[in-house]
Amino acid sequence: MEYKIGSIVEGKITGIQAYGAFVALDTHTQGLIHISECHHGFISDIHRYLKVNQTVKAMIIDIDEYTRKISLSIRCIKEPPVNITDEHIRCEHKHYWTNYKVNEGFKPIELRLNGWINDGLHDIENELKKK
Template sequence: MKGVADLFHIGEVVTGKVTGIQPYGAFVDLGDGVQGLIHISECHFGYVKDIHDYLDLGQSITVMVLDIDEFTGKISLSLRCLEENHGLDGESADDEGDVRHKHYWTNRNVHDGFSPIQKRRHAWEQEALREFVGK
């Protein structure tokens, strides 16, 4: 039996139909009984107060696959990655070219735990100090 990771790939652009809208996001039917979710933050660059300003029930839309959780089969989708204002490799960027969103993958076979966070923690702390103390 094929899983969603066999049907779709991260970075792939697909079409679907909006089947449900909640305050936190919209559900999209991708066909073959597969459904994905567009989180409200992935509807448009910047703050989105009301998802209904961007999506309607039954609307046919083109979206990008952001992430596929191989364990649960959940698919994360994005509209904003397809907007003109984005950087290379699917990373979103603002007008000055600063990267604002990175795509992450999940895999149930990787058991790194919190060690990747621990390795990056010091650099993140230094970045935060430069950004907030430097202003």
């Protein structure tokens, strides 16, 4: 299945950590609901809102293009409590830009490696001369 940011998906919670819950979207795809995306307002214990094997609906709020990690939010598809004003309601999320098409990789290291090796050999020679 092709997943897209903004889509509402259904999945089963497979594990819970202090920072969030892992959700199986299909047999090969898993997402994470960060604790801040479980419920409107402060959450001191994620276990009060989510349980392992619970089926949940959530919105896809980010997909890392390189690692294919999916970030999910239950908060974005639920109505906020009536005592929260509009100025406090946010479902905006940071998008951490990554792109598998950028082939930078280890190139900066490769360009400096010979200099580092020469510096290291020079330091070793100096230490040997001191003895």
